[in-house]
Amino acid sequence: MALKEGKFRKAIVMVIVLIVLVPCAFLLYDSMVSSGEEKVEFYYMTSDGVMKPVEKDIRGENTEDILVTTLNTLKGGTTTEGMLPSIPAEVEFLSVGVINDNAVIDVSNGYHRMKNTEEVICRASIVWTLTSLDFIDGVVLTVEGQPLRNNNGVEFGPMDRNNVVIEPQISAETTEYAILTLYFANNEGTDLITEERVIEVNANQTREKTILEQLIAGPEELDAQRTVPLETKIRDVTTTNDGICYVNLSQDFVAKHVGNEMAEKLTIYSIVNSLCELDGIEKVQFLIEGKKVDQFKGNLEIKTPFAAISSLKGLEANQG
Structure with missing residues (x-):
């Protein structure tokens, strides 16, 4: 009987030891992997x-x-x-x-x-x-x-390196962050407004092309409207030593545009002003499918290079 009681007491002691030591072991492990x-x-x-x-x-x-x-x-x-x-x-x-x-x-x-x-x-x-x-x-x-919510009132939720960048498919070895100043139309469609955007860009892609891609993607702010048709494709963009950036766009740039004089000016100068924010660009020459054209949609001549403007209202006053 005494032998059985002794074994029982030993079993109770072992259980108590396990109850005390096992949590301590987990705490010690957590401390080891979490500290340092x-x-x-x-x-x-x-x-x-x-x-x-x-x-x-x-x-x-x-x-x-x-x-x-x-x-x-x-x-x-x-x-x-x-x-x-x-x-x-x-x-x-x-x-x-x-x-x-x-x-x-x-x-x-x-x-x-x-x-x-x-x-x-x-x-x-x-x-x-x-x-x-x-x-x-x-x-x-x-x-x-x-x-935390975006400008459209939608919760951001968990953020990682894939959903805080524009082009997550580009490998980290060829990317860097950049601040771009982009020009879009205001909600009234009467002038341009700026939107500053921080994006991850491909170090092997020209900044000019990145700007055009962002303009085609459209604004992120609620008080802005897109100026470039979403269907527009970038055929090529090149800046020469004399400071002229040649922007070669697909026919969709013209065909998908809504037309009217003000809308045409907003589109052209949103691109011109955005590109002229870059050092080394003084003017922008538009090409459609690789060729110069006389007019955009019948209201604005685009056969010669454009320089940036401070506002469309000032442009209207000068033309008047």
């Missing part, structure tokens, strides 16, 4: 308009500690020459967590006070920096506890 040093790529905008990474080592006791340290380091900027801070001072990080391998970051309402360009740079910088961590697949941003 992480190599992080911090993405900043450069003074020449491209986003590039600066690699640093970050230490932390656990995943959340590493995330907090990474975000604070990103906000603090870098001493690397030519690199600009990507997170404004008024944007504060209120809470940080990890859910299903997504970093969930709640920021202050200062996020909504950023200009469009600043917001895009800030968001891209956060997403690309945090997803350089091995344990983060995506990023969810909230503002004062509310989901």
